[in-house]
Amino acid sequence: SEPLAKLHEGKATCADCHGSSKKISVDDSEKGVNKNCVGCHGTLAEMGKKSQEEVNPHKSHLGDINCTACHHGHTASWAYCLSCHPFDMKIAGGGATPTKATPVAKTKKHAEKADVVVIGAGAAGFTAAITAHDAGAKVVIIEKQPITGGNSMLAAGGMNAAETTFQKEKGIADSVDLMYKDTMTGGGDQNDPALAMVLAKNSAGSVAWLTGLGADLSDVGRMGGASVNRTHRPKGGAAVGAHITEVLRRNAAQRSIDIRVNSKVVQILEDKKGRVTGVRVAGKHSGEYTINAKAVIIAAGGFSANPERVAYYRPEYKGMTTSNQPGATGDGIDLGTAVGGDLKDMKEIQIHPTVAAGSRTLITEAVRGNGAILVNHEGKRFVNELTTRDKASAAILAQKGQSAYLIFDDGVRKSLKQIDGYFHLNLVQQGATLKDLAAAIKVPAETLEATVASYNKGVDQKNDAEFKRPDLPRALRTAKYYAIEVKPGVHYTMGGLKITTGSEVVAKDGKTIAGLFAAGEGTGGVHGKNRLGGNSISQTITFGRIAGDNAAKFAKNA
Numbered sequence: 001s002e003p004l005a006k007l008h009e010g011k012a013t014c015a016d017c018h019g020s021s022k023k024i025s026v027d028d029s030e031k032g033v034n035k036n037c038v039g040c041h042g043t044l045a046e047m048g049k050k051s052q053e054e055v056n057p058h059k060s061h062l063g064d065i066n067c068t069a070c071h072h073g074h075t076a077s078w079a080y081c082l083s084c085h086p087f088d089m090k091i092a093g094g095g096a097t098p099t100k101a102t103p104v105a106k107t108k109k110h111a112e113k114a115d116v117v118v119i120g121a122g123a124a125g126f127t128a129a130i131t132a133h134d135a136g137a138k139v140v141i142i143e144k145q146p147i148t149g150g151n152s153m154l155a156a157g158g159m160n161a162a163e164t165t166f167q168k169e170k171g172i173a174d175s176v177d178l179m180y181k182d183t184m185t186g187g188g189d190q191n192d193p194a195l196a197m198v199l200a201k202n203s204a205g206s207v208a209w210l211t212g213l214g215a216d217l218s219d220v221g222r223m224g225g226a227s228v229n230r231t232h233r234p235k236g237g238a239a240v241g242a243h244i245t246e247v248l249r250r251n252a253a254q255r256s257i258d259i260r261v262n263s264k265v266v267q268i269l270e271d272k273k274g275r276v277t278g279v280r281v282a283g284k285h286s287g288e289y290t291i292n293a294k295a296v297i298i299a300a301g302g303f304s305a306n307p308e309r310v311a312y313y314r315p316e317y318k319g320m321t322t323s324n325q326p327g328a329t330g331d332g333i334d335l336g337t338a339v340g341g342d343l344k345d346m347k348e349i350q351i352h353p354t355v356a357a358g359s360r361t362l363i364t365e366a367v368r369g370n371g372a373i374l375v376n377h378e379g380k381r382f383v384n385e386l387t388t389r390d391k392a393s394a395a396i397l398a399q400k401g402q403s404a405y406l407i408f409d410d411g412v413r414k415s416l417k418q419i420d421g422y423f424h425l426n427l428v429q430q431g432a433t434l435k436d437l438a439a440a441i442k443v444p445a446e447t448l449e450a451t452v453a454s455y456n457k458g459v460d461q462k463n464d465a466e467f468k469r470p471d472l473p474r475a476l477r478t479a480k481y482y483a484i485e486v487k488p489g490v491h492y493t494m495g496g497l498k499i500t501t502g503s504e505v506v507a508k509d510g511k512t513i514a515g516l517f518a519a520g521e522g523t524g525g526v527h528g529k530n531r532l533g534g535n536s537i538s539q540t541i542t543f544g545r546i547a548g549d550n551a552a553k554f555a556k557n558a
């Protein structure tokens with residue numbers, strides 16, 4: 001079909017979309033065009049109220065995003081949701097596949113100035129930017145995707161932290177040392193101990209920092225490999241990522257932090273002494289330009305959505321689905337190595353045990369944390385559901401069909417708001433009784449009933465004799481009963497740029513690279529061989545704060 005500009009002919013003029021100036025210019029974030037879309041059609045929220053579709057593209061977990069993330073004027077439109085979901089979604093002026101980004105002109109030479117440039121607008125990037133701003137730095141965030149939020153936006157289960165006020169209110173006895181120990185054990189003791197200690201020690205402070213910005217992290221649940229409940233998320237068990245992204249976006253906007261989407265950093269600049277001096281940016285419309293900066297923070301995430309790179313490091317994961325957003329391709333890591341940054345643990349790639357079969361939708365570990373069990377196609381349990389992800393994934397891959405069913409009841413469903421989303425996406429099968437559920441998923445009914453009865457007995461006796469599951473929060477006795485077929489998928493890359501406890505990037509000679517900092521998934525060492533669920537958001541906030549603070553100090557003294 002025709003692109004939107006053509007469809008607008010006779011209804012709107014060029015100036016209606018682009019403004020009335022004689023020379024049409026579009027900023028890379030397309031703020032002007034978006035303002036004009038909203039002027040005629042209404043805000044995203046208003047559009048959301050008007051839409052009648054079962055899956056409402058204007059009311060999604062992506063939150064308040066630009067119209068132009070999906071609606072393109074002069075090339076075919078494409079719904080951003082389709083990057084991950086197989087929806088049968090029509091869009092005016094739409095094409096079958098995403099439009100390839102138009103190559104930007106390389107001629108533009110203008111240069112700008114900032115104290116700190118942050119590469120990437122996920123939680124680590126936002127956190128670093130807000131912290132650096134609050135320490136007095138002039139900050140610019142550069143994001144290559146058309147929307148902000150990165151992978152953090154998709155984070156589901158929660159944020160790990162020890163010794164928080166929320167734990168204390170609930171009578172949960174936890175300690176920094178226990179969180180450190182769990183993190184090290186989960187990582188096969190391959191973690192950099194100093195980085196793991198920074199994570200644990202600062203975790204409560206990071207929860208307090210986010211809460212101070214307006215986040216709700218009052219619900220505390222359990223993830224695999226944790227000795228106690230320490231995974232913080234919004235009340236009712238809502239997904240943590242969409243919530244904190246909204247909070248971080250709002251705080252960045254209140255501070256007028258300069259955020260540029262559709263803008264890719266193509267090079268980190270350095271002087272003859274190897275000191276970082278800024279970045280070269282390719283903007284969707286403005287072409288290439290330079291931002292001279294005293295410090296640069298790489299917060300551009302991992303590479304789980306880069307199948308070639310995943311297969312390079314781990315050939316056995318070739319062809320596996322991923323739970324990640326399409327921008328998680330490892331560019332930040334490349335930018336760091338291009339200026340001499342060393343790498344750590346690149347082969348350590350986490351597969352998450354429960355991605356809905358045939359999809360890219362992560363079924364949060366919190367479903368198991370709140371009581372769900374895993375059964376195979378024979379209707380039998382086969383693993384401690386709260387073991388670490390590497391072990392749970394390996395156990396599923398050893399089952400027939402390399403998949404399993406996550407089984408839960410209405411009690412679990414009501415305990416965790418996120419589960420409603422899986423119904424909305426038609427990922428759940430159900431039965432009024434376990435027998436009905438067994439028929440729906442084609443497993444032997446008697447075996448499934450016996451499995452659940454035996455599990456429930458273990459819950460009553462507070463002892464899972466068969467698999468030694470450490471936490472048995474509730475028996476599965478409340479009809480209806482539900483099942484989601486799950487398979488492991490590439491979820492997280494533990495490896496990345498080598499950093500100090502101060503988030504400085506370390507070069508191959510062991511010295512730090514002056515002016516270069518990194519935080520979040522693009523760094524290596526915090527998690528060792530295997531990251532514990534809930535430690536990712538914890539890492540992004542803690543190391544984002546450290547990077548922001550130290551970059552601002554560095555810029556001040558430069």
Ligand code: MEZ
Pocket residue numbers: 155156157158223362363364365366532533534535536537
């Ligand atoms: O930290 C994670 O990756 C996480 C909590 C994922 C999840 O299952 O929700």
